[in-house]
Amino acid sequence: MKLKMNNIHKFYGEGENRVEVLSGINCEVNDGEICVLLGPSGSGKSTLLNIIGGIDSADEGYIDIGEDCTSNMTEKQLTLYRRNHLGFVFQFYNLIPNLTVKENIEVCSYLSKNPLEINELLQTLGLYEHKDKLPSQLSGGQQQRCAIGRALVKNPSILLCDEPTGALDYHTSKEILALIELVNKKYQNTIIIVTHNDAIKNMANRVLKLRDGQIVKNYVNETTISAKDLEW
């Protein structure tokens, strides 16, 4: 599903402390692309991701996803927009501690009219043997796999990943990126990854570099490197 950002502006603070964190973002991400949002801390990449995800609002501009437009959406409409189109993966997993791996994934499966088959997804995620474990019994990488599974099970058209490897070690990070790559191929979702790890750009179809709230580079990788071959 095509994603279009139209003249997105976002301000924080008031009066003298008012800061423009996004100043007129215009960009398109094509259906099935892996798009990496790169930039230093404070560049506005997470804010942009949150606006795309409908959990933050733009002060000006709007997002188009397929036929839907986020401008003038009510809170309930935004929720349904997220429910129908989006999946979220966060840096710190945010799993429900007293639900098992499978049950954590069921939490989002419940929301979808057309969910993926959970056991098959667990196999894809490499978590089938751990499906009855609680999050506290898993390693960080396994927890992030579970979080990805939870986001994917709804079969969303867009998967939004906010620093998905930020809390993980090198090898685990590569495993997770490989998994993201795999699900992109398998389920054909558009994937947007926010990261400040420059190396990740090499696995993306599209790279957006942000600085001071503006896109300073927007390019398409002619050739991509497989996640397992990434080095940093």
Added chain:
Amino acid sequence: MRNPLNKRLPREFAKHASKYIGIFTILVCTILIGSSFLATMDSVTYTIQQNDEECRIEDGQFESLSPIPGSLKTYFEEEEIELIENFYTTVNDYDETAKIFVFDERETLNLPSVFEGKLPEKNNEIAIDRLFAQNRKINLGDTLTLNSQDFVVTATISLPDYSSLFKNNQDLLMNTADFGVSVVTKEGFSRFAEDTLTYRYSYRFEDTSLSDSEQRQLTEDMQKQLLLEGVTLQSFLTSENNQSISFLREDMGKDGPVMKVFIYILIVIIAFVFSVLTSNTIESEATIIGTLRASGYLKREILAHYLSPTVIVAVASSIVGNALGYTVMLKPFEDIYYTSYCIPPIKLQFSLEAFITTTIIPVVIMVVVNWFMLYTKLSLSPLKFLRKDLHKRKQKRAVKLPDFSFISRFRLRVILQNKVSYLILFFGIFLASFLLMFGMGLEPLINHYVEEIDDTLPYEYQYILKAPVEEENGEKMELYTLDTWYQLGKTNISVSFMGISENSTFYQELELPENEDEIIVTKPLAQKLNLKLGDTLTFTDDYYEKDYTLTVSDIYDDKSSLGAFMKLENLNHLLEQDADLFNCYISNEKLDIDELYLAKYITRADMVGAANQMMKSFNMVIQFVNIFSIVIYMVLMYILTKTVIEKNTVSISFMKVFGYSSREISHLYLNATTITVLLSLFLCIPVEVLCFKYIMVFVSSLMEGYIEFYLPFWVYAAIIGIGVVAYFLINSIHIYKVKKIPMSKALKDRD
């Protein structure tokens, strides 16, 4: 597919079992007390109403010095008033302290209800009221010697005109241990000597549709007719004025609202405790909620999920509370009535009002309070949840604290951080210690009341006469009852006017006013009516339809009655009687007065005994209140202080990483709670005393007489002591918990 979030609920209950069990326990206790109390009250009300109809209770009664003339019977027939002879003999020889009224067989009015056995058929058989029989351990088949006649007990009964055992209508308290009523056959009654009989007549209006005013008019006409016919009335009571009938009816209505208010206060406190717990859960699960919201969960779906524990606990408590209330706890509450009143067997009724009060409303209160809190909290954006920024408004600046030591400022910060929990803890402590004050204070209060009567009553015996008779060892007194308006109780109260003889040996300190329109009032009367010197009061004599306006010239420390003192001649002059008329003797020794002249005979022991009996009937309630208060103390303190530790688990872990010992951390976090608990305990005391005083004024407004507020020092000490012990027990659990918090918590919980 069922909502997978529901799978969390059993695990949530298991993980926080102690908190939920605590709340469940208080709720169950509250609901079971409420439902059993209200169901019993409604059942007793229903039973009495039904019994009054079935047993054809009288509308009133009067006693005359001698049988009324036959000519009056025509009057009663014409007025369609059913009149029966309800004669009785007063038994004084059963034992030294007890008195028994033995009534003639009842055929049309005030019929007895049988508890056990069968009504007497032979002239040597007697049926005795259940309560007196129980208190005196009289069994069926026992032989009683009453006024020198032997009777075999064949039944235990209740009489509708004696549901409350008041020996005299003027008595302040019932006396179920030393006063009983009984019924024999006509032949059995004829065995008593004529001169021991009291000629009581009971009447009932044949037209049951008469309005109150029509009944009043007929009653007034009846009294006039009796006087016209030369009947010397000893007393005239409508069933509303007859404490033996009306006391229970009035008592039934008055306890209900107090119990309901008590339930609602407790439920609101529990609801707020629950909302604090849920609020803490929301805070600790903020990122999960943010993720769920970001994933597309609607606000109402999240709200329903977090509201579920409240609904489950409230509904489960209601079911268990009602089940126990209608089974296990019913008997203790029935026993309260059975040990206080002589009522027929209680027929259990399902009370819709009790169900609504104890079940529907508590569940609604719990759900509404928690729904409102959740609705407010969950109205924040998903992003705010993900950022753990759960403030509606922008964070204010940190409260500026005085330049205290670091430790003191740290503790103050903990208190400020948990101000809502501490505020609820304060109200919980207030309620629990108030209940404890009530439970522990009632006995010394009543004892003090009895002691005060004992200390200030100047004589040992009081003999009220049917007719003047000379007795040189007694001091003459004229006793007369007048009514005055009691604004607080919105009713008339009876005041005993005492005409004191010149040179009284019992009231030597009393400087009786010379003026005929001046009185000295007793302290209880002054306290009840809030009287000051110089105040003017209007007294009415309903019997002769006269009003008297009198001025208070002094207040006398006599706690035995709501009374007013005058010179004997002044009182007689006021009442337009002969100057030297008297109707009472007071004495420190037993007088030898012929029973024929004696209307009533009261000893110091009568008053003390009656008060002790009142304590006996309260005893179980007091035990229950005390245990319940301690449970509330423990549970509220445990839950609310636990939340403080849970909120700060990561910080405590960090403190350990920094090098603070568990003991130092306990001092930092737990001492803040200790300070709050101790401050609450001490601050609550004066407010509780004030509330208790108002309650005593309220209680006194419901009864004849005035019970002064009194609490010995040990009650205050015990309340604080129990509070402190309860807290430190819980604190020791928390200290253990603080020790168990691992340092890795700080490192693992990175978000």
